[in-house]
Amino acid sequence: FPQIRVLFFGQGPLEAELRAEVDALGLQTVVGFAGFRTDLPRILPCLDLVVHPALMEGLGISLLQAAGAGVPIVASDAGGMPEVVHNGVNGLLVPPADVQALSAAMQRLLSDRELAARMGQAGAERVAARFSVDAMVRGNLQVYRELLGG
Numbered sequence: 001f002p003q004i005r006v007l008f009f010g011q012g013p014l015e016a017e018l019r020a021e022v023d024a025l026g027l028q029t030v031v032g033f034a035g036f037r038t039d040l041p042r043i044l045p046c047l048d049l050v051v052h053p054a055l056m057e058g059l060g061i062s063l064l065q066a067a068g069a070g071v072p073i074v075a076s077d078a079g080g081m082p083e084v085v086h087n088g089v090n091g092l093l094v095p096p097a098d099v100q101a102l103s104a105a106m107q108r109l110l111s112d113r114e115l116a117a118r119m120g121q122a123g124a125e126r127v128a129a130r131f132s133v134d135a136m137v138r139g140n141l142q143v144y145r146e147l148l149g150g
Contacts, residue, residue: 001110006031007047009040009062044069049109049116052081055096060084064131067091067123072116074105084131090123 008018008031015033022031037043040062044050050066050073057063057079064084066073073091075081085091092109094101109116 001107004030004110007034008032009034009037011036040065041069044071047071049074049106051102051106052076053094053096053102054078054081057081064127068127068131070120070124072109072119072123074102074109076102084127086122086126090119090126 008015019033022028034043044066047066047069048071050063050071052060052063052073052075054060054076055078057076059080060075060083063073063075063081067084067090073085075085075091075093076096077087077093078096082093085093087093092105094105109119
C-alpha cells in the first residue's frame with residue numbers, strides 16, 4: 001500500500017519511543033502523530049480505517065466514535081472492544097498481541113474497499129441502534145422497570 005498514511009491519535013508512555021522509531025526508519029512522510037484531539041467527529045470520516053490493537057480497553061469510546069462515523073475498525077478481541085466491534089459485521093477482531101493477525105486484517109480491509117464500506121455502514125447503524133442517547137435511555141428504563149417489577 002504505497003499511498004498509505006498512518007496517524008497515531010492520543011498520547012501515551014510509548015510516544016517518544018514510537019517517534020524515535022519513525023525517525024530511525026525514515027517514515028516521517030508516512031507516519032504522523034495527531035496527539036489528543038477534540039475534533040474527532042470532523043477527522044474520523046476522512047479515515048479509511050481505524051486500528052485499535054490495545055491489549056485492554058473498557059468500552060472504547062474512540063471505537064464508538066469511529067463506528068458512528070462509518071469507519072471500519074480493526075481491533076483486539078479484548079476488554080469491551082467486542083461490544084462495539086461485531087467481528088465480520090462492522091470490523092474485524094484479532095487476538096491481542098497477534099501482529100500477523102492484525103496485519104492480515106488491515107490488509108483485508110485496505111484491499112477490499114467494498115467490504116470496508118459495508119462494514120463502515122454497519123458500524124454507523126450499530127452505534128445508532130445500540131449506543132445513541134435514545135437507545136441508552138431505553139436500555140436504562142428497561143433495567144429500572146425490571147428492578148421495580150414491571
